[in-house]
Amino acid sequence: MGEWQQSTHRGGDTTDIRHSSFNPLLLKAPVSHKAQNKYSEVAAHSTEAVLFFPSRDELTAVNVKQGFNNQPAFSGDEHGSARNIVINASKIGAYFSSILAEKLKLNTFQDTGKKKPQVNAKDNYWLVTARSQSAIHNWFTDLAGNKPLTILAKKVPILSKKEDVFAYLAKYSVPLLRAAWLIKMTCAYYAAVSEAKIKKRQATDPNIEWTQISTRYLREQLAKIAEFYHVSSNQGNGSVAMPQEVEQALKQWEYNEKLAFYLFQEGMLERHEYLTWILDVLEKIRPADDELLKLLLPLMLQYSEEFVQSAYLSRRLAYFCARRLSLLLSDTPNLVAAHSPHMIIGPNNPPLAAPSPTATGPVVSPVQLACSDFFSCPQHRPLVYGLSCMLQTVTLCCPSALVWNYSTNESKSINPGSPLDLLQVAPSSLPMPGGNSAFNQQVRTKIYEVEQQIKQRGCAVEVRWSFDKCQESTAGVDLID
Numbered sequence: 001m002g003e004w005q006q007s008t009h010r011g012g013d014t015t016d017i018r019h020s021s022f023n024p025l026l027l028k029a030p031v032s033h034k035a036q037n038k039y040s041e042v043a044a045h046s047t048e049a050v051l052f053f054p055s056r057d058e059l060t061a062v063n064v065k066q067g068f069n070n071q072p073a074f075s076g077d078e079h080g081s082a083r084n085i086v087i088n089a090s091k092i093g094a095y096f097s098s099i100l101a102e103k104l105k106l107n108t109f110q111d112t113g114k115k116k117p118q119v120n121a122k123d124n125y126w127l128v129t130a131r132s133q134s135a136i137h138n139w140f141t142d143l144a145g146n147k148p149l150t151i152l153a154k155k156v157p158i159l160s161k162k163e164d165v166f167a168y169l170a171k172y173s174v175p176l177l178r179a180a181w182l183i184k185m186t187c188a189y190y191a192a193v194s195e196a197k198i199k200k201r202q203a204t205d206p207n208i209e210w211t212q213i214s215t216r217y218l219r220e221q222l223a224k225i226a227e228f229y230h231v232s233s234n235q236g237n238g239s240v241a242m243p244q245e246v247e248q249a250l251k252q253w254e255y256n257e258k259l260a261f262y263l264f265q266e267g268m269l270e271r272h273e274y275l276t277w278i279l280d281v282l283e284k285i286r287p288a289d290d291e292l293l294k295l296l297l298p299l300m301l302q303y304s305e306e307f308v309q310s311a312y313l314s315r316r317l318a319y320f321c322a323r324r325l326s327l328l329l330s331d332t333p334n335l336v337a338a339h340s341p342h343m344i345i346g347p348n349n350p351p352l353a354a355p356s357p358t359a360t361g362p363v364v365s366p367v368q369l370a371c372s373d374f375f376s377c378p379q380h381r382p383l384v385y386g387l388s389c390m391l392q393t394v395t396l397c398c399p400s401a402l403v404w405n406y407s408t409n410e411s412k413s414i415n416p417g418s419p420l421d422l423l424q425v426a427p428s429s430l431p432m433p434g435g436n437s438a439f440n441q442q443v444r445t446k447i448y449e450v451e452q453q454i455k456q457r458g459c460a461v462e463v464r465w466s467f468d469k470c471q472e473s474t475a476g477v478d479l480i481d
Contacts, residue, residue: 214263257299278303301390402418
């Protein structure tokens with residue numbers, strides 16, 4: 001420390017700094033108010049003070065009076081030990097509970113619904129009336145064209161019925177991407193209106209609502225088409241001219257079926273409900289409605305990858321395909337039962353034919369002979385190919401849907417047994433497009449291997465999965481895929 005001298009004059013207190021290394025910040029002795037001002041002037045004008053008062057240190061009255069206090073940023077014990085800290089079970093539980101509470105707080109999304117800006121329906125939407133037909137025509141023409149959606153979003157038409165939007169979209173052949181945008185805007189409008197009317201928001205799923213609207217509209221169009229097919233089939237030669245209304249319904253069906261597939265892929269439809277609706281439509285087709293079945297087969301095959309994700313839906317679909325194929329093949333006199341029963345079944349149940357266990361591979365010649373008439377018929381060839389393809393897909397991708405099940409009084413199963421019980425031939429022997437190519441033979445071999453697994457699992461189900469009742473050859477086989 002430097003020297004300190006203080007002298008009193010008549011004009012007041014003065015202070016002299018006699019050593020250049022003196023730092024008044026480290027001074028702890030009492031200093032008068034005038035002396036503090038003197039120090040401040042020295043620090044502001046002296047070049048030496050720059051060395052003793054770095055720029056990062058704020059020269060406040062407290063620092064001048066008490067000195068610079070160097071405190072580390074971390075106030076805890078950086079290098080100590082917890083050996084001397086008393087921690088009991090209650091403290092550990094409290095600490096852990098606080099950690100879990102903080103984790104729950106950070107992982108919880110805050111409800112920002114009240115902070116969202118309210119959508120003003122009058123600004124971006126306009127209700128369609130009978131007088132605005134010309135305006136809506138121009139708007140849908142722009143939507144089907146190349147006009148930017150940002151411009152069209154300024155005034156979005158709201159139709160009186162939600163299902164009417166599908167009719168307008170098909171009428172103007174709007175691209176699927178832009179059609180999905182309009183459905184989203186319509187959904188946003190009704191969501192804003194419902195939030196404005198209801199104080200407590202209800203957790204409504206728009207996917208389910210629009211799935212029901214879409215399927216209801218498709219069902220209406222399909223009913224018109226089916227009625228025309230019934231009339232034409234009753235008149236015989238099918239020379240009935242298609243009315244304008246039926247042509248319009250067919251156009252609406254084709255467009256909205258593609259739109260529904262696009263919405264399905266975008267996640268805008270409820271998957272299980274839409275697939276269930278397809279199955280309901282297929283199961284209600286009458287045996288004589290081959291034209292209607294031909295119309296719906298592409299729809300079924302389009303969702304084949306989705307059907308096999310559910311064993312329940314796959315089993316229902318397999319029953320439908322097996323019934324229709326059995327109905328078609330039963331009318332063929334060339335079909336011979338060349339295979340042994342598919343699995344052990346009761347004496348009252350019809351046997352399920354499949355390739356013989358002693359055979360080295362699938363046998364296709366009897367079925368080719370039986371289906372030779374169908375291959376030359378343009379009416380039934382797509383039906384046989386489509387139903388066979390779907391059943392073979394279920395066999396490969398979801399074999400559990402074809403396993404034989406018991407039929408008991410307590411069971412509520414509508415379809416006991418196996419879907420393959422209804423077929424006269426095994427899936428590996430059903431026809432495939434392309435004939436007996438090398439690729440088809442590989443596929444048939446794979447289907448045949450899966451059929452053997454289904455047979456083994458069916459036998460195990462019949463004996464209640466009791467290995468004591470199974471043969472030694474099948475006791476050690478893994479029957480669960």
